Amino acid sequence: MSDIGPALSPETLLARIARAERAALAALFESEAGRLLAIARRIVRRSDLAEEVVQETFVAIWQRAGQFDPARGSARGWLTTMVRNRALNLLRDGGRLEFHDITTLEAMQGREQDAVLAFQTLPDKEGLKHCLGQLDEPKRRAVLLTYVVGMSNGEVAERLDVPLGTAKSWIRRGIAALQECLR
């Protein structure tokens, strides 16, 4: 790991990983694993499952770093997407998560807290914070619960105590208004 210092950008590291430099993967792990673990944890709610998601992601990075196209987005964003996709799949498709783990009242409250905290923690200069702030409160909550912690439409409906159709329509209208505002 001698020639790979912490100063290299994730973009540079991915290019080296694509050339099968294991030290570059180790350096990327060093700088990104903590952040990615925390993102996965917000969605799957369990440290062991979050570790599994991050493990799968780094194995996939090793195999697919050559697929990363800097013209399409940042390297960190690419990593975030990979982790989110795997975490959401685990949540949605898995017979793995025991149902009561994430649907107890306490777990649902924890998920909601995480979602709201993410919004509050956004830097004020961040355009997304302004645009989320423009949404009326139920739509903002619906979007945050869906995106940040990966709640299903049904869970959002339950959490906001509205019919499923209403929750869906709030999420759809919320994200549409966000896209408009962010343009």
Added chain:
Amino acid sequence: MSAAFDEQVGDYVLGMLDGAELAAFEVALERDPELAGRVEALRGRMQALDDTVVPAPVPSALWGRIEAELQPAAVAVARRAPLRQQSWLLAASIVIAAGIGFVAGQQFGQPPRPVVIAVLVSDDAIPGAIVEAFANNSVHIVPLEAFDVPSGKVLEVWTKPNEEIGPVSLGRFARSEEIVLDGATLPLPQAGQLYEITLEDAPGSPTGKPTGPILVKGLARSPI
């Protein structure tokens, strides 16, 4: 860019699409750079939310577990990287090559023409396998990716002929290798029908429905 897909950009980035809708959207993403640009733009903005996390402590054993899974084969995969960036074209050319193989050689003793062909892609839109489904219910699987199959697990192939029937198992296989499965007695496959491969506990899904993670999925098309 089709207006229908454009309207789904938000749903997609929020992770609300699933099943056939998701597979169709991902195929469109591969083909339509403008649509892909919109997805990337919104994704990039929404990720500010992900980045509000406080990084978690990293268990010391985690890197070791990752390192143990790195195959030497990854070198060869990585060297092919520039080609793989055009993965869709690559997959398409393999479909054509496979088609020619059938016409020329009939090496698997199947009827010469599949009724439908599906290119199955991963979460990251990388083509991972091709499924050809024949009128006699058999399916021919050509993996494009060396799936990691831990011991005690198998790869299981599924299709969903329609919502009423739901997902039906077409068979299982243990390794990433070209294989012909007997399939299941089902209506003739249609263009647009969903195919997917999941990782299941051996000898196969205990419930008869997919329970493990989806490795790749895609919608069938009919050969021209």
